[in-house]
Amino acid sequence: MLKHLSFTSSNKKMISQAEENYLKAIYKINEREGKSANTNAISAAMNTTAASVTDMLKRLADKDFIHYEKYKGVTLTTEGSRTATALVRKHRIWEVFLCDKLGYSWDECHDLAEQLEHIQSPDLIDRLDTFLGKPKFDPHGDPIPDRDGNYAKRQQVRLDEMLIGDRGVMVGVHEHSSAFLQHLDRVGLVLAVQVEVLEVFDFDKSVKIRLNGLQELLISNKVSENVFIKIA
Amino acid sequence: MLKHLSFTSSNKKMISQAEENYLKAIYKINEREGKSANTNAISAAMNTTAASVTDMLKRLADKDFIHYEKYKGVTLTTEGSRTATALVRKHRIWEVFLCDKLGYSWDECHDLAEQLEHIQSPDLIDRLDTFLGKPKFDPHGDPIPDRDGNYAKRQQVRLDEMLIGDRGVMVGVHEHSSAFLQHLDRVGLVLAVQVEVLEVFDFDKSVKIRLNGLQELLISNKVSENVFIKIA
DNA sequence: ATTTTTTTTTAGACAAGTCTAAAAATTGTT
DNA sequence: AACAATTTTTAGACTTGTCTAAAAAAAAAT
Structure with missing residues (x-):
């Protein structure tokens, strides 16, 4: 039964x-x-x-x-959409918990959140949300829906759409694979870092950028088209 | 498959x-x-x-x-026992999290922990354990096994086994139902409270006790046989 | 030592969620 | 428009975990 x-x-x-x-x-x-x-x-x-x-x-x-x-x-349907959004909310809140409180990296937290998002208790997720300070974004920069399923769309562009001289802040990723996220960690292109476009190479669509006004970095198109920037 | x-x-x-x-x-x-x-x-x-x-x-x-x-x-079997102990460990650590961090009461946390104990990740539970300060007991006073499944048995007696003049500290419960735990909350017989036995009534096996050296309380046998005290 | 009662197991069924292989419907190509 | 290719659905089967009803085994009572 x-x-x-x-x-x-x-x-x-x-x-x-x-x-x-x-x-x-x-x-x-x-x-x-x-x-x-x-x-x-x-x-x-x-x-x-x-x-x-x-x-x-x-x-x-x-x-x-x-x-x-x-x-x-x-x-x-409306109900299906509501259910799916609630799942996304749970997933992203658990990801914040795993990263902020338990020290997981942004490439590790996804798989665990896949399990945790199925825990049945609307109250639990609201308390967890409060405990974490009602975050608006998860560790990958993806927005967290509120209890009613609403979330603000970020004002963002893909890094490969930016022009020379454009500045902004890294706010998210499109691709979520471990390999990609670990690569971003290694080159220092992580959430909240300041980005300024120095050069764009037409040949292979790679871009040279400056991070936090300091080190310069050459980024391939495969990377740049998967990184979201909020223009300053 | x-x-x-x-x-x-x-x-x-x-x-x-x-x-x-x-x-x-x-x-x-x-x-x-x-x-x-x-x-x-x-x-x-x-x-x-x-x-x-x-x-x-x-x-x-x-x-x-x-x-x-x-x-x-x-x-x-040895393996079955190992698995069961690991489940108990997970259950009790999650209970500590729910009570200490999310503000659940000791009668609410059990049902949620029943779900959370099935999350599959030995690493997660160890990190959670560390995050919570490696607690030795859960919110009901039950001991938390370590990673190898070992836990210290408390030196405890049931409140109904104590004699006049005996003193001790409330360290756990036998019965875990919501109704019972809520009743204990109401009368003030909660974890870590000091207990001194003032009188024992043979007629109905009820006992008069003093809590924290202050208020006196008459406790029925149904309650006293489900409360564990660590003798001072 | 039999009979009765209780406990446990077997037998057969069902829903959820998955699969492979084959049929049907849709889409693309000439 | 007819044929070929792709996509989707149907048909039939399997496992897990559950059930009810009946049979078998063990325990208790006379």
């Missing part, structure tokens, strides 16, 4: 960890692509087969978390 | 949340009763049927977590 689900006793609609993970994946694809998520995209994101995705989409549609029409891809 | 288990990628033996909960229940029964746990006792503790317990015992025996012989009850 559904004893193995996350919830044990609640009047809210039951939702399993697997269902939550699918909702989050759909939410991200919807956001990133700006359109309905198709089966293959979801199976790629979730590391499952297309068949499994179809099964899950039926379940999620039954529970009114998604709008689903065969062969047409899916979008989230 | 076992994607829905807690673990996703690890060389350690896979163990599901349900399996963990059974191990913990068996561990507690073994400890409390001082003998092998029988099927009915486990089904009562887990709120499942005897049939479900039998199924699970077979699985746990296959994985070498328990010694199981039909109709004979079960005990934990």
